[in-house]
Amino acid sequence: MTAVIDLRSDTVTKPTPGMRAAMAAAEVGDDVFGDDPTVNLLEARAAEAVGKEAAVFVPSGTMANLVALLTHTNPGDEVILGDQSHIFQYEVGGVARVAGLVTRTLANLPDGTIDPAELRAAIRPETIHSPGSRLLCLENTHNRCAGAALPPAAVGELAEIARRRGLAVHLDGARIFNAAAALGVTAAELAAPCDSVSFCFSKGLGAPVGSVLCGSREFVARARRFRKLLGGGMRQAGVLAAAALYALEHHIERLPEDHKHARRLAEGLATLGPFRPLPPQTNIVVVEALEGRVDDWIAAFAAEGVLAVAFGPGRFRMVTHLDVSRADVDEALTRISRIVGAAHR
Ligand SMILES: Cc1ncc(COP(=O)(O)O)c(C=O)c1O
Incomplete structure (x- = not known):
């Protein structure tokens, strides 16, 4: 029998023996009550890794993005995002169906960015006729743009345009550590211009489950309610958080x-x-x-x-x-x- 070489995605990895041992040994509590020590430690470490104040552990990258959309906006607002973005292409339209947002897509350039002039022109204020642009979403690395790593200057320029006009900025950083490694910068540098950033433990980092949404303490406190709303409040989640912690410690390098x-x-x-x-x-x-x-x-x-x-x-x-x-x-x-x-x- 020929061994299968599975190149479909970096999500197919199996937990290593060291990771399984960490999971088996994890101290747990009830995370919805906020007393799972392993989840609390993971959230602190994850926030630190991307230079944000706080983080909330969620089951998937899709949920991290959806919680970000819900937390930054109100139904009927407009979100600006790349036409090749994962949120627009592969998240089952949760942006419209669950968050109730109008999507304004701008062409992703082959390097995963968006033309700054197009972004400037697309942002619109709320009027009696139009929804107001409330949020810009960027993605790094950019999956459909062949895993392109967006450098800090490119993220910074786009985020600056959006923030000057009163929009919040969310970075879908499912593979942000791949971007950081490719560019020789820290994940915190890449996330610095953005209000929130999500990243996944279950992709290049090799954990079986889990993602995190990071931002200010106040933002994450509100995000916790939306995680609960979506059914993402987990109980003895320390077993999963232990795998994610192991991934952060052993699999970035x-x-x-x-x-x-x-x-x-x-x-x-x-x-x-x-x-x-x-x-x-x-x-x-x-x-x-x-x-x-x-x-x-x-x-x-x-x-x-x-x-x-x-x-x-x-x-x-x-x-x-x-x-x-x-x-x-x-x-x-x-x-x-x-x-x-x-x-x-
Ligand atoms: C860029 C990006 N964002 C978000 C996700 C969603 O992650 P999940 O499959 O954990 O929901 C993926 C998944 O491949 C992705 O590539």
């Missing part, structure tokens, strides 16, 4: 390894002929298929035990992570090369 593997994968794929990978900045490799149908390639890869996902017209995505070694990358390339050879025969 190794992220450059995933980025190196992603570059190796992209370079290898580029030599095979039918594929044009976008040069990866972090752990996400987006690949254009120059020939054949993406679904057929993905099925052929899967038949050889290499898993990828379709990622927009003519594209597929492969993501490196904790459970993918350099040898796995080379083995995946060997198998894909065999598939390409057979397709060309």
Whole structure:
């Protein structure tokens, strides 16, 4: 039986033995009452890691973003966000259905940013006719923009435009530590221009579950009510928080390894002929298929035990992570090369 190399996402990692041991040993309490010591410690450490006053632990990145939207706005307000953003593309329209917001999408540039002039022009005040722009959402790294890492200056410029006009700024930093590693800056520097930032323990950091929403003490106190509203108040969540704490302590430093593997994968794929990978900045490799149908390639890869996902017209995505070694990358390339050879025969 050929071992499966799962490159669909960095969410597929399994907890390591050290992480499982930390989970088993976790001290717990009832977090809705605020007395789970492991959750409290995680929230303090997570806030510190991104330079914010406070944090609230939630089950998923989707919930972290939704709680941020609910906390920053009132129903009927307008949120400005990139047209390729995860919130707009992949969060089931919670922004409209649950938060009741008008979405104003602006084109994401290939580097994951938004044109500052477009942002300036899009912001509108509340009038008797129009909803007021209340919130700008940015994303770093940018998933659909091939894992692009937005530098502090780019985040700062956009946030400054928004904040000067009275908007709050939320950063979907699901993979903010990948961005920080790629840019050689701290996550706190990347989050500094933003009022709130969310990030995930369950992606590059390798925990089984969990994300966090960080901001001022006052913001997080209000966010806790919305977490409860959405059913995200967990009880002996210290078992999960222990995995997240372990991830914060052990798995940030190794992220450059995933980025190196992603570059190796992209370079290898580029030599095979039918594929044009976008040069990866972090752990996400987006690949254009120059020939054949993406679904057929993905099925052929899967038949050889290499898993990828379709990622927009003519594209597929492969993501490196904790459970993918350099040898796995080379083995995946060997198998894909065999598939390409057979397709060309
Ligand atoms: C940029 C970004 N934000 C948010 C999320 C949502 O995270 P979750 O799957 O934990 O809800 C994802 C998930 O892939 C993501 O890539």
